[in-house]
Amino acid sequence: MRASVSTGQDLGMPAIYLHLLAELLNTIGVDEQDLLLRVGLDPARLQSTNLRVSQPQASEFVTRAIIESGEPGLGILLARELKLPLHGALGTAVMSSRTLGDAMELVTRYLTLRVPHLKVSKRENGSLAWYLVSCGIDLGPLQGFIMDAMLFGCVSMGAQLTGSVVDGLRILRRGPEPAYFQRFRARIPVPVEFGATENALVIPLARLSLPVRFTDDQLAASSRAQCEEALQQLTEDAGFACRVRRVIETSYPFPPKLARVAGTLFVSDRTLKRRLHEEDASFQQLVDRVRLERAADLLRNTAMNLSQIADALGYADAANFTRAFKRWTGTSPSQYRNTWKAAGVGKKTAERVPVAG
Template identity: 30%
Template sequence: MSLSLLPEDRARTTLHTIALAVSQLSISGVPEQRLLMDSGLSSADLQTPEKLISPAQELRVFANAIHCTRDPALGLSLGLRMHVSAYGILGYSMLASRTLRDALNLALAQQTLLGTYFKLHLEEDGDEARLVARGYRYAPELMVFNTELCLTSLLTVIRDLLGEAVRPRRVQLSYRPPLHAHAYNRLFGCPVEFGESISTLCFSAALLDRELPLADPVSCHYGVQQCLKLAAQLDSGQDVLEQIRHHLSNNMPQATSLERVASHLHRSARTLRRHLTRMNTSYQRLLDEVRYDKARQLLMQTDMPIYLIAEQLGYSETASFRHAFLRWSGQTPSVYRR
């Protein structure tokens, strides 16, 4: 399965989800090396809490996990193990919030830290509250897995926050029943409706104003400040990445080194390298991302010969471009163009 990097697949996220997945599956006998294969991650990375990863790396681990386990309901079972403590400072701030509503609003305001592939919203309709998951734009072959993981992890968090095993009223899903649909009712413990326009986790609105058993206003305030600081760091680093990408996109043949890019951006190469390291990426990785985007655009939208596309992307030899494109997409440029 080839998990190509989408143009919007740029943000960095924490590795709490895959660290949990690798830990759980290792207990079941799945080797870490197989789960991390082709992700650019090592076992040592999973022991580094501050390390940031790209969605493409996380999706690769998910795809490896499905391939290794052959378990179609893996998203459901992993989500039920995603306890609130797995979200680091965000999770502890939620635990210390006054009510469930406050905790959920905090999480929804910090979706970068939540690490979701969806745009999540909390909606109320009479006596029913809904956590709605929209806007999935990533690997389509992992859409069911990621929806299952998202909704079951939200349910697990709600249960952790309230300190009781509450059941949803119903679950709505935006896809047809998969072959393992029978597992949904058992794991969610409520009616499940497939083929809906959106995916939602529905529960009693009365729970929203329930005071949380571990509420602590001082700890919550401190935690929220730390969440805001961490989110700002992520956003700041992301701005620098976008500046580099923009320059590469407009100056592809001339952008031969990080030093030249730094000069054009009026920054030192050392400063840019520090930003790239903090965002768990590198100049070469960014260059590959931009080249891949540009290559797909030229292959699909123009009749430009492949040797000229290679020149436009800064390759001195067409063969080097072919090898790179095969590595990115799993296809040669000619096959992709068809």
């Protein structure tokens, strides 16, 4: 028996995918900004390539998107928008592979980084390679959407890598064909067979030797190392405090109330406090950490004045924000901004914010 979305491990979903979905909704006449805010997500935060959205919020957004758009095939539509660079280090590693087979090996190993709870396993049968896709948790309404986006996205990925749709590629889907699929069948460039016992990509073994157009051995090695590091970090970030933090990071309005975060995660206020205490954390500590990191980012990368930053971070005024920032870092926001500019690091990768001891 599989765990449900509310009881299983929540590794989150990359925020950028929900941003893409929101843009897609806009093109078909849905007020995506209003929908995001109703779910409690900050549209601006979803554009980050580093943040992940809690699974309950992602599921609620997708479910409402399908209902309000009247389009159950949103996953197929999204698959067309999934360009390889949007997949972070995994996308870079795949793009710089030597062959299609090398790229699929990376997808098999690191898919969890981009699509939590989906697992790919390879099986060879005669002249065919079967890449079986399974899900170890009941994702509810999110499951069909994710499976559509992943499988049909791989068709697009193959074309991006090799320059054309991979000859002989086909898709197998479990269960009966959904009614909405007939509207898409003519636009999908590979055969799709429903009623199979597994969800799978089936590729002729000979096609796995197809060269990738963007091969770069040095970039492939460095990006694969990044994938390994990210996979280890994701595993370490599987605790309850990280689940709470994900909700805080993408919440609108900011900062969210404890009761709202607890409701999002399907626990009581008391349980949330207890479970954070068990991990030597507190809700206020997590809020303050997110506030500090967002404050530092705004000071480094925007021209917003202190009053505007204070408002964005949920402070009553600039004075309260300044006192909190100085307490956290030992320096004032203005000094921090001036030091950053003087050091000439404004265009470099953001450093970890120093926290006063």
